[in-house]
Amino acid sequence: MNNFKIGLRVWIAISSMVGFLGGWALLAHSPKPAQPTQPAAVVQQVDLPPLPPMPSFNMQNTNFQPLPVVPQTNFSLPRLRTGGS
C-alpha cells in the first residue's frame, strides 16, 4: 500500500512536469499575434442637434429668473424634504 502511494505521487509529479514543459514549448513556438500597423478606425463625429432654447421668461416681473434645473430623480430620497402638506 505504501509503495502504491509513493508510486502515485511520483506519477503525479512527473506528469505535471511533463504537462507544464509541453505547454510551455507549444506556446513558445506558436505564431505571435499580428501587430497593428494602422491606428484604429476613427469614429465619425456626429453633429448633435442644438439644445432647446431656455424657457421663455414670460413673467412681467423681470427680477425673477428661470432656473433651468435638470430634473434629478435617480438619487435616494432624503428624509428631510419639503413639498407642502
Add this chain to the structure above:
Amino acid sequence: MEYFEFRAMNTEIVLAAEGEPDKLASGFETTRIFIDRSEQRFSRFLTTSELTRLNCSQGEWFEASPELFEVLKLAQHYYHETQGLFDPSILPDLKRAGYDRSIDEIRVHGANSNRKSEINEKPEFEDLWLEEQTHKIWLPVGMGIDLGGIAKGWIAEQAAIMLARDANACAVNAGGDLCLIGIPEGQSYWEIGLEDPRNPEKNLTLLKVGPGAVATSSVTKRTWQQEGKRQHHLIDPRSGEPAVTDWVSVTVVAPQGATAEVFAKALLIAGSEKSEHVLAGNSEITFIAVDPQGRLWGSPNSKELFYENL
C-alpha cells in the same frame, strides 16, 4: 444623524439631530410632547382646542395662552406685510369650500356641498383686537380663525429650539415645513429634497440650505372634490375661493419658520405677476416656484441653493 418620526397635525413629523445618544432620546421625547400639545392648542378640528374655544368666543373677550397670543400677533404682522394675501380669517371661506373637517376625514367621507347661502359680509382680520397687557383677544362676530398657514412653521421653529438644547445640530420637519439649527458635522449645509408637486414620490432637485427655515405651499396637497369640482386648501382672501395661480408650488427659505410658511402661501396665491409686489424688496426671503411643466423659477438669490449644475 439620529432620526425620530411620528404623525401629528395630520402630517408626518421628522426630527433629526446629532449629539450624545442619551440626550437625543430625551430631546426627541420632549419635542414630541411639545408638538402634540401644540396640536391640541392650535387645531381647529379638535373641539377642545384653545383655537376652537377662541372661535366660539365671538363678540366677547377671550383670555389666551401666551402661545396663542404670540401666534395671532405674528399673524397680524404678516397680514399687513403680505398686503392681506395671508389672512387667517378665511375660515368661513375654507369651510364653504368643503374643508370643514380634517383632510383625513374628508378623504374618507368626502366634502360637504357648497353652501352659498352662508356667504355674508365678514369682518376684516385687522378688526381682531389683541390686548397686550392681559393677553386677551376680542374676536368680532362673524370671524373665524384658521392658523393652518402659520402655526406649523411656528411650531417647527419652537420645536427645533427645544431640540437644540440636547443636540449639536438638529432639524424639525413638520410636513415639509422645516426648521434647521446648526450644521451637521463635516457638512457646510443641510441637504433638503425639493419634492416634485406633480409627483410626490420624486424630488425635482436637492437644495443646500443653511440654518433657518424652509416651507412649501402647494395646490396639489390637501385637495378634494366638491360637487364635481376640484378644490384645494389655499384660499385667496380677495375672492374667498381656492386660489387660481400659475404656479403649482412655492418653496421659501427664510430666517424664521413662520415667515417661511406665510410667504410660501402668499407667493403661491400671488402667482408670477404679483410676487415681487408681495416680496416688496424683502431680501431675507428666497423663493423657488414650480410651474405646471415642472420648470423652476426663483428669486435671484435662489441660485445659491442649488448644486453646481446651475
